[in-house]
Amino acid sequence: MRFQAGDRVRVAAREHEGHHRTPGYVKGKQGRVERVFGSFMNPETRAYGADGLPEQALYQVCFAQDELWPAARRSARDTTCVDIFEHWLEAE
Amino acid sequence: MSEHDHDHDHPHDPITSEGEPQVAARAWALEELLVEKGVVQREDVRRNIDRLVSRSPADGARLVARAWVDPEFKQRLLVDARAAANELALDSGPSPVVIAVENSEAVHHMVVCTLCSCYPRALLGPPPDWYKSLPYRSRAVSDPHGVLAEFGVELDDDVELRVLDSTADVRYLVLPRRPAGSEELTEDELAALVTRDSMIGVAQPAAPAPA
Numbered sequence: 001m002r003f004q005a006g007d008r009v010r011v012a013a014r015e016h017e018g019h020h021r022t023p024g025y026v027k028g029k030q031g032r033v034e035r036v037f038g039s040f041m042n043p044e045t046r047a048y049g050a051d052g053l054p055e056q057a058l059y060q061v062c063f064a065q066d067e068l069w070p071a072a073r074r075s076a077r078d079t080t081c082v083d084i085f086e087h088w089l090e091a092e
Numbered sequence: 093m094s095e096h097d098h099d100h101d102h103p104h105d106p107i108t109s110e111g112e113p114q115v116a117a118r119a120w121a122l123e124e125l126l127v128e129k130g131v132v133q134r135e136d137v138r139r140n141i142d143r144l145v146s147r148s149p150a151d152g153a154r155l156v157a158r159a160w161v162d163p164e165f166k167q168r169l170l171v172d173a174r175a176a177a178n179e180l181a182l183d184s185g186p187s188p189v190v191i192a193v194e195n196s197e198a199v200h201h202m203v204v205c206t207l208c209s210c211y212p213r214a215l216l217g218p219p220p221d222w223y224k225s226l227p228y229r230s231r232a233v234s235d236p237h238g239v240l241a242e243f244g245v246e247l248d249d250d251v252e253l254r255v256l257d258s259t260a261d262v263r264y265l266v267l268p269r270r271p272a273g274s275e276e277l278t279e280d281e282l283a284a285l286v287t288r289d290s291m292i293g294v295a296q297p298a299a300p301a302p303a
Contacts, residue, residue: 021207021259021260022259023206023207023257023259025206025233025234035191037189037261037262038188038189040188040260040261043260058260058261058262060262062254065236065253068233068234069233069234069235077252078236078252078253078254079252079253079254079255080233080236080254080255080256080257081254081255081256081257082257082259083257083258083259083260083261083262084259084260085260
């Protein structure tokens with residue numbers, strides 16, 4: 001596992017042709033690793049009949065609501081947490 | 093003779109798939125192909141649909157009610173919801189990780205799948221249509237307080253709202269707050285207060301009926 005709970009990370013801002021599970025609204029955004037779930041098959045290849053290997057580490061990454069949708073913030077502590085595979089995360 | 097003139101005499105519209113949403117036609121076509129190519133059997137499809145629709149939020153409600161009456165069980169549920177479900181002989185489904193998150197005075201969780209309709213189906217049954225709708229999937233993250241208000245939930249200003257977007261292999265179940273006035277209720281009576289929507293995090297459990 002490259003990251004641990006508490007690590008600051010940024011989601012890669014890259015485009016990706018085809019199936020992937022990284023929602024557009026978190027691309028390029030900075031967040032914090034909240035949970036480390038272990039490794040799972042990669043949906044980007046599994047979606048096309050491949051075996052999804054090598055497995056990718058999966059993290060729950062929490063973003064301040066400000067970082068994603070400044071207008072939606074009400075409590076300064078509001079967060080949105082998204083499950084993101086390791087190859088989409090960069091260390092901050 | 094019209095195309096619809098056949099062996100019985102009650103009137104009805106032609107039975108066709110016209111007007112069926114395009115996505116349904118696509119699903120049918122996909123099923124036909126998978127069967128034709130021998131990837132699945134029609135019986136498997138039927139059995140899986142049966143299994144899916146046989147589930148209901150009652151299983152999730154049993155987990156919640158047990159957690160409300162048994163603090164040690166609650167701790168085990170929050171650590172590993174699959175193992176906790178096994179303790180009650182409940183099947184938590186094929187997802188390798190099921191996470192229960194606890195609503196409290198300090199934090200309120202709500203669950204969405206912005207990419208499709210990921211949902212703890214084994215414990216809650218099929219998701220409601222609104223959960224799969226584009227408006228919920230987009231607004232649950234961009235305007236969660238607005239969505240909660242439409243469901244009748246107003247959080248105090250000092251409560252942290254935490255939206256969980258289940259984008260991958262993990263399924264989330266909200267452990268709602270036990271309602272006031274429920275201290276005397278049995279575990280079964282408590283389970284009856286736990287609604288599906290409260291386990292998605294868009295509602296509070298029902299208040300107990302006055303004695």
